[in-house]
Structure formats: C-alpha cells, structure tokens
Amino acid sequence: MASYDDVMSLSVRRGFLWPAVDLYGGFAGFYDYGHNGVLMRRRWEDLWIETFLGLSDDYHLIDTTTILPEPALKASGHVDHFTDILVTCTRCGESYRGDQLLEAATHEEHEGLTPAEIDARIRDLKIRCPNCKGELGPARPFNMMFPLEVGPTGKDRAYLRPETAQGVYLNFKREFEALRRRLPLGLAIIGRAYRNEISPRQGAYRMREFLQAELQIFFDPATFADGLRFDAVASTPIRIAWATEKNQPGAHDIAAKDLVARDLPPWYVYHLAAVQRFYLDGLQVPRDAFRFAELDEKERAFYNKIHFDIQVKQESLGGFKEVGGVHYRTDHDLKGHEAMSHLKQSVTFGGSKLIPHVLELSFGVDRNIWTLLDLSYSKGERVVLRLPPRIAPVTVGVFPLVNKDGLPEKAEALHANLRKRLTVSYDESGSIGRRYARMDEIGTPFSVTVDHETLEGKGVTVRERDSQKQIRVKEADLTDTLDRLLAGEVTFGA
RNA sequence: GCGUGGGUAGUCUAGCGGUAUGACACAGGCCUUCCAAGCCUGUUGCGCGGGUUCGACUCCCGCCCCACGCACCA
Numbered sequence: 279m280a281s282y283d284d285v286m287s288l289s290v291r292r293g294f295l296w297p298a299v300d301l302y303g304g305f306a307g308f309y310d311y312g313h314n315g316v317l318m319r320r321r322w323e324d325l326w327i328e329t330f331l332g333l334s335d336d337y338h339l340i341d342t343t344t345i346l347p348e349p350a351l352k353a354s355g356h357v358d359h360f361t362d363i364l365v366t367c368t369r370c371g372e373s374y375r376g377d378q379l380l381e382a383a384t385h386e387e388h389e390g391l392t393p394a395e396i397d398a399r400i401r402d403l404k405i406r407c408p409n410c411k412g413e414l415g416p417a418r419p420f421n422m423m424f425p426l427e428v429g430p431t432g433k434d435r436a437y438l439r440p441e442t443a444q445g446v447y448l449n450f451k452r453e454f455e456a457l458r459r460r461l462p463l464g465l466a467i468i469g470r471a472y473r474n475e476i477s478p479r480q481g482a483y484r485m486r487e488f489l490q491a492e493l494q495i496f497f498d499p500a501t502f503a504d505g506l507r508f509d510a511v512a513s514t515p516i517r518i519a520w521a522t523e524k525n526q527p528g529a530h531d532i533a534a535k536d537l538v539a540r541d542l543p544p545w546y547v548y549h550l551a552a553v554q555r556f557y558l559d560g561l562q563v564p565r566d567a568f569r570f571a572e573l574d575e576k577e578r579a580f581y582n583k584i585h586f587d588i589q590v591k592q593e594s595l596g597g598f599k600e601v602g603g604v605h606y607r608t609d610h611d612l613k614g615h616e617a618m619s620h621l622k623q624s625v626t627f628g629g630s631k632l633i634p635h636v637l638e639l640s641f642g643v644d645r646n647i648w649t650l651l652d653l654s655y656s657k658g659e660r661v662v663l664r665l666p667p668r669i670a671p672v673t674v675g676v677f678p679l680v681n682k683d684g685l686p687e688k689a690e691a692l693h694a695n696l697r698k699r700l701t702v703s704y705d706e707s708g709s710i711g712r713r714y715a716r717m718d719e720i721g722t723p724f725s726v727t728v729d730h731e732t733l734e735g736k737g738v739t740v741r742e743r744d745s746q747k748q749i750r751v752k753e754a755d756l757t758d759t760l761d762r763l764l765a766g767e768v769t770f771g772a
Numbered sequence: 773g774c775g776u777g778g779g780u781a782g783u784c785u786a787g788c789g790g791u792a793u794g795a796c797a798c799a800g801g802c803c804u805u806c807c808a809a810g811c812c813u814g815u816u817g818c819g820c821g822g823g824u825u826c827g828a829c830u831c832c833c834g835c836c837c838c839a840c841g842c843a844c845c846a
Contacts, residue, residue: 282839283784291783291797297837303819304837359846366773373773373843415808440846476844484845579846613818660808679805707799711807718807731806741804746807 280655282594286481289651292673292720294318295482295644307478307486310646314720315673319703322561323491325668329556330466330493330639337464337493340453343740344470345426348435353443353618354611356437359580362422364395367407368415376417379405386712391415411416422473438472443638445469446494450634454625457629461627461634462497468643480595482644483532489643495549496634498627503544508534511721512553514520519589519598521574528596529569543606546584549637550604553588562666563653568590569598583611588641591650601649602641609633643700654721663721664744667764673700673758674716674760675725681706687729692738693752696726699757720744724763726756742770 290296293312293579299305311319331337351357363376376396380388383403391399396417407414423437439445453465468491476749478484533758537547551569555686556749557563570586578585588602610621610634624633654664667673676693680683686706705713710727717725725741727748732738737752740759747770751759762768 286838287783300819300837302836319774355846361846364773364844375844420844430823441794473845478837516838581786581846599774645835709804709807711809713808714806715808727806735796741806748806 279593280657284657285648285655286439286593286610288663288719289315289654294651295647299698301421302573305477308486309482309485314671315647318665318669318721319489319643320648321669322643322646322669325560326468326556326641327466329495329560330552331464333552334462334464334732336457336460336462337466337495338453338457339466339468340440340449340653342449344439345428346439346448347428348445349618350439350444350448351423351437351440352613353614355581355614356423356440356444357421359362359441360423361419363390363393364392364420365396365400365417366415367412368538372407374408374414378402379408379414382408383511388555393419395457420476422475422675424472424474426591436551440473441471442467442469442490442492443494443607443611443640446492447615447636450496450612451621451623451625459625459627461625462495462502463634464493464495466491467494468492476702481672482648483595483599485644485699488645491641491643493639495637495639497637498630499634499635500630501628501726502635503548506536506545509547511548514551514554516550516554517569518586519569519571521572521577524571524573527591531565542584546637549639550586553602553604553639557590558589559652560666563590567653568709570604571598571600579605581607583608587653590649590653592653594648599645599649600642602639603643605638605640607636609635611636613736621650624632640678641729660715660718662718665721665723667723667766670723671701672717672722673764675701675713675722676702677702677710677713677725677727678706678712679727679729683730684733685728685730688732692726692728692756696757696760700760708766714741714746724760726760745770 284313292316294312295309295311297304298308327339331339348357362371364374365376365379377388377391377537377621380396380399383405394415403416406412411667416754423440425738426436427440428434428436445467449465454463457463468489470487472487475484475486478486514534516534518535519526519529534547534551540542554568557568558565567590569589571589573585573587582605584606586604587600588604589598590601591598607727610624616623616633624631650665650669651663656662656664674696676689678689690704695700705716714725723743727739727741729739737750738756739748740751741748749770759768
C-alpha cells in the first residue's frame, strides 16, 4: 500500500522521477527522470520490445519525427477532432464545451460547428451559464495539440505530435516495400508525444509531454486470424470489465474463446492475451490488479471500432487506472492519409488489393513506470521496492563487509568485473545493513558481499532483496549464479 | 478552467514581525566479522514577484506549483 506521497517522495529521494524545472517553481504537466528512473525505463522498454516485437519476425521498431506539418494531422483527424470549442462564463469563469451547451439546450447533436456558429446559436437559444446564469463569453477553439511555427516565416503550420502512431502510418508504404511486402506487418515506435492537457494531474499519470510505446499491426482482416495460433490461448482466462462495469472495482475471468463467442475477433482476443501475459508474467502485476476495461461507443474515439483500456489498480492513484489500450483502428488512418496526400495506400497482398487495417497496442511508458513503483512499494521497518529483477535499475550491489583487511580492494575488483555485463553499484560507506537498505529502496534484487571468508577462497555471499536470505557462492560461479537468478532458473526459496 | 486545502534543507517536520527547530538522509572521520548501531565534524532550506514595515518565512496582493473534488481527457 503506497500513497501518492510515498511514491513521489521515494521517487524524488532516490533519483527516479520529479517535477521538471522546479528551480523555477515547476512546470505543470512536465516531469524529468533521474538516473534510476532512466535505467528502470530502459529496462521496461527492453522487455516491451522483447515481448511485442517477439510476437512475429515481421514486427520492427522505427523512429520518426516528433513535429508534424498540418496536412498530416489534418488527414489523421487531429486538427479538427482534437479541438474543443470552449465557451467561458464572463461572470463565474466556468468553461464549457460549446457543443455540449447546445446539446443540453436542444437535445440534438451539434458537431463540427465553427466558433461563430456556436456564438450565433447561443444567442438565438438565449443560453446562459448553467452554473451562475451569467452571460457567456465568445466561443474560442481549444486544440489539445501544441502548435509550432516552422521556418523563418512560420507559414508552414505544424504541431508537436499528439501520438506516435501517425509517424508509423506516414511510413507504412516505405516499410512495406523495404520489408518486402508482407502482411501482417508490425511497426513500433517508442517516443515522445505531446498534448496540451487542460489540467495535468497525478504526477506521471497525465502529462503534457509523455512517452508512448506503440505497436501498429497492419493486416488483412480476411486472413489475419489464420496466421495466429489462437488455439494456444483459447482457454486462457482474460481479465475483463465491461463498459457498464468500469466504475466497479473488479473484473471477470473470461476464457479467450468465450470472448470470441461474444463477437470479438480472434485476432483481437489473441492480442489481449499477449498484453495480459506481458503484465502478469513479465511485469509481475498481481492478477487482481489487472484488467481490460471496455469503452463504449461514446467513450472511444470515432476511428476505434473496438477499444479496451489496459488498466492496473494502484493505491497511489485511487484504483484502476489506464496504462494503455488495445485499439482496432480499422483502415481509418491509412485511408485518411490516402485522401489527403493523393498517394495510394492500398497494397496488393495474397491476390487481393486492400488498404490494410490496423490493430494498435498502445502503452503509456511513464504511466507504466509509475504503476510499477506503486505496486512494488512496500513499507515495513524500511522501504523495499519489490521490482521484478529485470526491471530494477541496478541489478547487483557489491560491498566489502568492513573497510579493512583488503576487503574493499577485493570487492572493487569483483565490481569491476561484474559491471562489464550488469548494472552494478559499489558501496563502502556506512554499515553493511545501511548499504543493503539503500539497495532495497531502489529495488536492487541482489547484493554481493565480500567478507573474510572470501579471502580464504570460500566465495562471497549473495543476498536476496525480498527474503533477506543469503547464500554463499564460489567466486568462479558468481556470474553464472547471478544470471540464473535473474532468469528465474534458480530461486532463494529452496 | 472553477472550488477547497497546501508549499520551511534531499525527505518528513517545528516555528515566529527581529533571516529558523528537530528527525532521517547525505559527505568526511573513528569504530565495526552481515541487515538503516554508536561517536565526532560538516553541507543543504522559508516557491516566485510586489506591497506594508526600521525590519517579512511570518501580514496583504498577484503569480507559480502540488494534492483533492468538479469539468476536461478526439
């Protein structure tokens, strides 16, 4: 059980994450990573790449620009649909979405109106502030994208990308050719995205600059399922909360094949299983803290035909929180770019010509890091971060038991050797217990200590973070033993 | 953006119209044969700007930032 303050305080104290620019009072919606945060994030990213690119030989990582010109984002729908028309009360200052004010007054949909049109209708309908009955000010557009002026004249309007996905769609044809015209084709980006959030909240949860890890899988809906081994996951129970239950705390376990029976495509369910495996097995999230939450038609974006959020329950943020999503975007994006660019996005594959459809596996990296800090935080006599060993920023701590009799020299030599292959921390300050405690706080799973018996050729001790148990290991076997411990082939339990 | 509460060292905290308390952490030293021991020494702070005042961390105003609730989150 970790409160928000617990996680943030540890995070700041131990170099994981903190508010950006705090020298100048802070900058809402922006966070910086410290040395341990970056290490941890890289390990999360490595596991993510290993897991999801490992799904197929035809899935690859690419990298694209974070600034996109207006036409590209016009085609994606972001210029028009990522905008709300806001109306602010001149008396109480409350802001409303213009379309919602009109909808409340007329019970009709009012999408796609210009600010001037909304002003006119507010006048005609004599709408006043729902909060204080004050007079409403002029409607103004608010786009969640950060606009930029590119070049000396600034004529070429551009924006910071609101999602990494568009970078993939813009490069689909290039990669389809370079990868010799295969479907399904997976293209992933781990990179920064930007949204001008109205009110950023809860630390790394809602930021204005954030990291996404997204895999876009391009496929032919007629044949996608044929190439997947659905039978391997058919009886796997998937944690599901339906749209009507998303405010409730729990989830159902529903076998993958039963989800298919409820009209979810097999290829979609197959990937739900893959995502669930990443969280339960890879990141060791407790089963009851994980679920997919369905979004109903009103909640999901217009281009998403099927949308489940990936949610993890975390004490510091008050319950289940979205850390990613599994989105069936159909052929919306490629179609949009084809229409705007006038360049054909259709491909010929397996005898048929089609615009590929897209399944998007989307993850908020910062949210995942926060989630893992929350879940692994445990406070007894001292704080221990029970991170999965593969995710921990530092993998091994190396110490001399005392600072005399040649023990430090021996330990430093050991450290120099281990650090060639692992992230290792050497420490000879304070007592041995204090050093173990330091390692516990940043989640280091194993600590190696050189004592007097080491000098007699009897090996070193290896201490496990969670159990505080120790085993004695011959120096010659140390790297091998550590590898096996990290791989989970050996445990301390036995 | 609205409302409520808040902002004192790396973290957590005490306090007052006369520039600040303690704990932990951190650094150096002594000691130490395995879990934040002890002793000595040391570093670091009143979110920012303006006003009132002889003097502001303290009172007033504005701003920034944080948490919570509302709204927002294609």
